Amino acid sequence: MIKFDKVSKVYLQGQSALQKISFHVKKGEMVYLTGHSGAGKTTILRIITAQEHVSLGKVYFNNHSITDITKQDIPFLRRRCGMIFQEPHLMMNKTIVENVALPLLIQGMSVEQIVPLVHQTLLKVHLEGKGNLYPINLSTGEQQRVGIARAIVNKPLVLLADEPTGNLDPHLSAEIFSLFTKLNEEGMTILVATHDISLINQFARRTIRLKNGNIISDGPFNLKDY
Amino acid sequence: MNKQTGVSSLRTHINEAKNAFDAILRFRFMASLLTIAVIGISIAIPGFFYLMVKNVSLLADNLSLEKNITVYLSAQTSNEAVNIFANTLKKDPHISKVRVILNNEGLAQFERAIGMETGEVFAENENPLPHAIIVTPGNDAQTQEELTKLVQYINSNNHVESVRLDKDWFTKINSFINVLSFLCFFVGVILFFSLLLTVINSISNRVILHADEIEVMKLVGATDNYICRTYAYMGACFGGLGGFWGIWLATLALFLTSIFFDELTQAYGFDYSMQGFSFGEFIFLLLFSTLSSLVVAVFSARRAIARIELVE
Numbered sequence: 076m077i078k079f080d081k082v083s084k085v086y087l088q089g090q091s092a093l094q095k096i097s098f099h100v101k102k103g104e105m106v107y108l109t110g111h112s113g114a115g116k117t118t119i120l121r122i123i124t125a126q127e128h129v130s131l132g133k134v135y136f137n138n139h140s141i142t143d144i145t146k147q148d149i150p151f152l153r154r155r156c157g158m159i160f161q162e163p164h165l166m167m168n169k170t171i172v173e174n175v176a177l178p179l180l181i182q183g184m185s186v187e188q189i190v191p192l193v194h195q196t197l198l199k200v201h202l203e204g205k206g207n208l209y210p211i212n213l214s215t216g217e218q219q220r221v222g223i224a225r226a227i228v229n230k231p232l233v234l235l236a237d238e239p240t241g242n243l244d245p246h247l248s249a250e251i252f253s254l255f256t257k258l259n260e261e262g263m264t265i266l267v268a269t270h271d272i273s274l275i276n277q278f279a280r281r282t283i284r285l286k287n288g289n290i291i292s293d294g295p296f297n298l299k300d301y
Numbered sequence: 302m303n304k305q306t307g308v309s310s311l312r313t314h315i316n317e318a319k320n321a322f323d324a325i326l327r328f329r330f331m332a333s334l335l336t337i338a339v340i341g342i343s344i345a346i347p348g349f350f351y352l353m354v355k356n357v358s359l360l361a362d363n364l365s366l367e368k369n370i371t372v373y374l375s376a377q378t379s380n381e382a383v384n385i386f387a388n389t390l391k392k393d394p395h396i397s398k399v400r401v402i403l404n405n406e407g408l409a410q411f412e413r414a415i416g417m418e419t420g421e422v423f424a425e426n427e428n429p430l431p432h433a434i435i436v437t438p439g440n441d442a443q444t445q446e447e448l449t450k451l452v453q454y455i456n457s458n459n460h461v462e463s464v465r466l467d468k469d470w471f472t473k474i475n476s477f478i479n480v481l482s483f484l485c486f487f488v489g490v491i492l493f494f495s496l497l498l499t500v501i502n503s504i505s506n507r508v509i510l511h512a513d514e515i516e517v518m519k520l521v522g523a524t525d526n527y528i529c530r531t532y533a534y535m536g537a538c539f540g541g542l543g544g545f546w547g548i549w550l551a552t553l554a555l556f557l558t559s560i561f562f563d564e565l566t567q568a569y570g571f572d573y574s575m576q577g578f579s580f581g582e583f584i585f586l587l588l589f590s591t592l593s594s595l596v597v598a599v600f601s602a603r604r605a606i607a608r609i610e611l612v613e
Contacts (some may be wrong), residue, residue: 124520126610147524154522164517178521180316225521 076102076233076264077123082132084118084288092118094288095132100233100266105259107275107296108268110285116268118288120235123266124156125149137232154182157226157234161241163218165210171197171221172206178229196228200254216247223254233264240271252278272298314530321534325542329507333539336503340543341550343496344590347489348551348578353558354481356575360566361474362444370436370452371465376404378460383432386460390436395451398437404430431462445475493593500539500594501601504532508605515609529602536598537591544590552577 077100084093093115100106108116121127122134125144133142141152165174172193179189197203200220210218219239226234236255240248252274259265259280269275275282275296284292284300292300325333374383380403387401402410407430442451448466456464508515518528559575566573578586 150519150522150524150527152522153520158520164513164520166514166517177518181518181521181523181527 076100076104076137077266078133078135079119079122080133080135082122082134083130084115084122084127085130092288093122093129096285096288096290097132098283098290098293100264102264103259103262105255105265105280106267107280107282108266108285109270109272109275109282111270113287114285115288116270116285117237119285120158120237120266120268123233123235124153124158154178154229155232157223157229157231159219159222159226159234159236159239161238163210163222165218165221165225167210170207170209171202171213174210174221175206175224175228177225182229192228193224196224199227199258200224216243216250219243219247219251220254223251227258227263231263233266234258236265236267236269238269239267240269240274245273248274249277317530318534318537321531322538324507324531325535325538329510332503332506336499336539337543337546339499340496340539340590340594341546343492343499344544344547344586345550345554347485347492348547348586349554350481350485350488352551352555352575352577354478354485356555356562357474357481358478359576360571360573361478370438370448370455372434372436372455373462373464374432374434374460375462376431378432380432382460383434386458387434390434390455393454395439395442395447395454396436397439398435400435400437402433402435404428404432407433496540496543496590496593497597500536500597503539504536504598504601505605507535508532508602508609512609515606519610525603525606528606529599532602532606533595533599536602537595539598540591540594541587543594544587547590548578548583548586 079096079098081095081097082093083091083095085091096115096119108119110116118127122129123136123141125141129142133140135141136152137155144152166177169177175193175196176189179192184192193206194203197206200223202217202220202224205213205217210221213221219242223239234255240251243251248271255265255267256278276298279296281294282292282296283290374386378386383401383403387399390396391399405428408428411430436451436455438448438451442448452464452466455461515528555575555577562575
């Protein structure tokens with residue numbers, strides 16, 4: 076599904092974010108990207124969504140090279156990726172339903188098509204009955220779940236999460252990871268960048284460990300490595 | 302990669318147009334109102350000048366009916382030849398009235414005017430006055446161009462010595478119309494730029510204010526064109542509403558002017574009512590305002606949107 080082939084990323088200031096890293100995330104896999112701040116986790120996710128261009132190497136998404144993706148094709152790539160951030164990035168002047176429906180509206184779906192999909196997704200993230208509220212009326216954990224609902228409503232090929240529990244307490248964090256696990260069990264490919272070792276330990280999956288832009292380990296999670 | 306079909310694209314266009322209109326009413330209403338007011342004034346001022354040019358031109362054309370052409374014939378022309386020529390002129394469809402003043406009648410009138418008896422000043426065979434014909438142009442010879450053609454036609458006759466048309470009056474009124482037309486064009490160009498700048502400023506500000514929202518939209522796969530639509534339709538709404546307001550303002554100004562204009566025309570004994578925009582002119586102005594605002598909104602929105610990228 077996602078393949079990095081000897082990818083390097085050097086910023087204009089000369090700072091190196093990734094150094095010839097290679098890995099392959101298969102369809103239906105759930106993988107953690109872990110490491111200290113500045114290890115390169117976010118850079119990897121930004122490269123997949125074409126927010127960053129690679130300096131060297133090749134990146135493949137669903138068997139298509141996205142290394143030299145054109146500006147016009149970037150939105151269509153992003154429609155295939157559900158993205159979740161530390162901040163949910165919700166539109167505060169729109170209701171929960173309107174927020175979740177946004178990717179479907181952008182794809183030109185009719186209201187008749189959108190309504191059942193949105194309700195089905197809200198049910199999945201346990202926000203049924205809150206569709207007509209505004210983000211300001213929800214707790215931080217609920218807002219993050221709205222962000223997840225918006226990321227998965229159009230059934231993307233892959234779900235990318237960048238420190239999705241950074242602002243949440245342990246209980247809510249576990250709830251979010253439990254949701255990821257459930258989505259993965261339904262067949263969704265998931266890539267989660269996190270440095271929360273206890274959560275990775277709790278929901279153990281393949282873990283790619285990064286340090287200074289290099290992969291130092293790639294395999295099943297082992298608490299002894301940390 | 303998946304791209305939108307024509308039908309779904311049309312649906313989203315309609316949806317975005319509705320959203321844009323809603324956004325004007327709901328979000329920063331006073332700012333929207335001010336933008337519409339400025340666009341309206343940008344349309345109203347040149348629109349009013351245009352109406353003045355139009356009405357003065359129409360009035361000038363109407364007044365031409367009151368003007369006569371004086372034809373002076375050569376001294377050798379016999380009375381019979383004068384009458385034949387006068388009859389030829391009477392048959393001309395562009396002429397409504399012909400009055401012949403033979404040179405002896407003219408002399409008698411002149412002698413009476415200075416208080417002398419007939420034959421006291423000049424003997425009949427020493428009469429220095431030429432025969433004259435006063436021609437009143439018909440309804441289909443009202444404009445200066447048509448009158449000039451008529452003068453040329455009359456002048457082509459061998460007996461004609463000279464033809465006098467009150468050209469000074471036309472020259473003066475035409476100079477006035479030319480000045481007014483230039484003023485209308487000049488003010489129109491300046492205010493057109495003011496309209497463009499108002500729309501650019503309004504749309505750019507709105508894009509900047511919605512930068513967070515635009516980032517989110519880009520994040521979930523919205524194209525720049527998709528995001529731009531709302532602002533394009535917003536620009537069109539500004540232009541349409543501003544244009545409508547401008548036309549109304551210009552018409553109101555014309556109505557107020559007509560009160561004084563009527564007094565003036567009545568004082569000179571003319572019967573003329575001022576005319577507002579025709580249906581065609583109304584549609585043209587509305588389309589002009591709407592489309593120019595749409596184009597400039599697309600331009601400014603695209604530039605502003607392209608600069609926004611999601612930064613985590």
